Amino acid sequence: MNEHFLSEYPGTHIEMEVKTCDFEDNDQLPVKVEEAIRKIVKKEGYTNHKQTSKAISTDGGNYLGSLYEVNVTGYTEVGKKETNIFVKGIIPGDLLSVLSVTEIFNTEVFFYNDLAVVFDELQNEANVPAKERYNIVNSFQESIPEAIILENLSKKGYKTGFRMDVISLKFAELTVQQLGRLHGLSFALENKKPNYFNRKIKSLSVPYKFNEDFKGLITISGKRISECLDDDVRERFTAFLEKLWHDVQRYYSDQTYKRTIVHCDYRANNILMKEIDGEIIDVVPVDYQFIHYGCPVTDFLYFIFLGTDQEFRKNHLEHLKDLYFDSVTKMLKYFNIDVKSVFPRKDFEDLYTELLGFGLFSFVQIMPFIFAVEGEIPELGKDQLDGESIKCDERMKGRARGIVDDFIRWGVM
Structure with missing residues (x-):
């Protein structure tokens, strides 16, 4: 499903296309990032949950990483819960000669x-x-060299x-x-x-x-x-x-x-x-x-x-x-x-x-x-x-x- 999304974190304030995807689509999160997300879900205490991922396109406005948001909703032993995650994933290979x-x-x-x-x-x-x-x-301590994993503050305005x-x-x-x-x-x-x-x-x-x-x-x-x-x-x-x-x-x-x-x-x-x-x-x-x-x-x-x-x-x-x-x-x-x-x-x-x-x-x-x-x-x-x-x-x-x-x-x- 395609929808318009107003990127407000952390890139420029522009309208852009995003594609709602699950982890089995071609543009799924990298395997190591998926593993990190699973660890977060477990640590957050979910007994059952639904998880959606959005790969955010910034029209080339982000030069040093691929941006995603992951939303987890479900239940823990104490009730309903939602966890909003922002992921900045590394682009494979050092493509810039001026820095690593x-x-x-x-x-x-x-x-x-x-x-x-x-x-x-x-x-x-x-x-x-x-x-x-x-x-x-x-931030989530599950951040790895392949991805920075943070709370998605756009959900808080x-x-x-x-x-x-x-x-x-x-x-x-x-x-x-x-x-x-x-x-x-x-x-x-x-x-x-x-x-x-x-x-x-x-x-x-x-x-x-x-x-x-x-x-x-x-x-x-x-x-x-x-x-x-x-x-x-x-x-x-x-x-x-x-x-x-x-x-x-x-x-x-x-x-x-x-x-x-x-x-x-x-x-x-x-x-x-x-x-x-x-x-x-x-x-x-x-x-x-x-x-x-x-x-x-x-x-x-x-x-x-x-x-x-x-x-x-x-x-x-x-x-x-x-x-x-x-x-x-x-x-x-x-x-x-x-x-x-x-x-x-x-x-x-x-x-x-x-x-x-x-x-x-x-x-x-x-x-x-x-x-x-x-x-x-x-x-x-x-x-x-x-x-x-x-x-x-x-x-x-x-x-x-x-x-x-x-x-x-x-x-x-």
């Missing part, structure tokens, strides 16, 4: 099966109130916004607060569990391979942006982007920078939100495939420059910087850690200034995938993700010009 898909899936399994549990324990021990906690989607939209101030405030909590928890983890931190966190490196293919993607994307700039700015931008190619590798690797657990893909499409009467009341970050031990300021810059326009930054950037730092400070207080001892405000501001170019580089890197025209998005394994083959929406031009203009006005470019 296998590696990033293993990283996300580590986050949900291990680190998320430690975060929960830490916050419990410190009596962090529910409203002040770092939000993590409930959570969704993502449209990837091309400028984020709202309320969304930005809640999301920046969550980011501050993540980094605050990382500092607390290093302080309270140094052995764990040294063994499992410091070894997490950025998954990107800074090879010729990666540089080619940046060059092509940069060229497309330069074409929408005025003549007197174009050469300036191109030279600055060439410099950033070398600087960003240093930003990732320089051990002298303040370092924490870094999300590394902290943008609007990886933040679930819930609204009541049109007001956003809660956000939950997802997608931890790129987490690594890096500079926390890169997460903040990435979020700002991928989700805001020039007018938004003019009106709200300083407020969001304050809110982020206050959020780090508050989280640390629950662990009796003075922010000045681990991440003084001056350090944050100095790093923000030094690494500011990371924001522009991130926009250039991700721009083709944010502004890809619906219906013409290439699919991993069937098309080359070279940035050139992706047709971009006209809204890209205004956003790009605004960022370049800001960098000129700030005296950076």
Whole structure:
């Protein structure tokens, strides 16, 4: 049976076709994922149940995995029950030369099966109130390297916004607060569990391979942006982007920078939100495939420059910087850690200034995938993700010009 399904987790907010299927259809879940689902059903205590699966097509909008939802309804010894599951399954084979898909899936399994549990324990021990906690989607320990298995929060009203939209101030405030909590928890983890931190966190490196293919993607994307700039700015931008190619590798690797657990893909499409009467009341970050031990300021810059326009930054950037730092400070207080001892405000501001170019580089890197025209998005394994083959929406031009203009006005470019 075919039906329309509005994808609200975790991809873009677009209408798409899905096919309701059972596990015996040609597009059934992989065997190992089926086994994991059976373990979940048993653990949830079902005495009898009905199980349906939907393979979700995102028109090529998801590049690094196949998406499914699995709904289980039935009865346990205490009565009727329903379990809603979201599955992100690995696409077989490492099809990208700029990163290892296998590696990033293993990283996300580590986050949900291990680190998320430690975060929960830490916050419990410190009596962090529910409203002040770092939000993590409930996960099933049955996640495996082939698939991430989570609670399907779309069933509770959570969704993502449209990837091309400028984020709202309320969304930005809640999301920046969550980011501050993540980094605050990382500092607390290093302080309270140094052995764990040294063994499992410091070894997490950025998954990107800074090879010729990666540089080619940046060059092509940069060229497309330069074409929408005025003549007197174009050469300036191109030279600055060439410099950033070398600087960003240093930003990732320089051990002298303040370092924490870094999300590394902290943008609007990886933040679930819930609204009541049109007001956003809660956000939950997802997608931890790129987490690594890096500079926390890169997460903040990435979020700002991928989700805001020039007018938004003019009106709200300083407020969001304050809110982020206050959020780090508050989280640390629950662990009796003075922010000045681990991440003084001056350090944050100095790093923000030094690494500011990371924001522009991130926009250039991700721009083709944010502004890809619906219906013409290439699919991993069937098309080359070279940035050139992706047709971009006209809204890209205004956003790009605004960022370049800001960098000129700030005296950076």
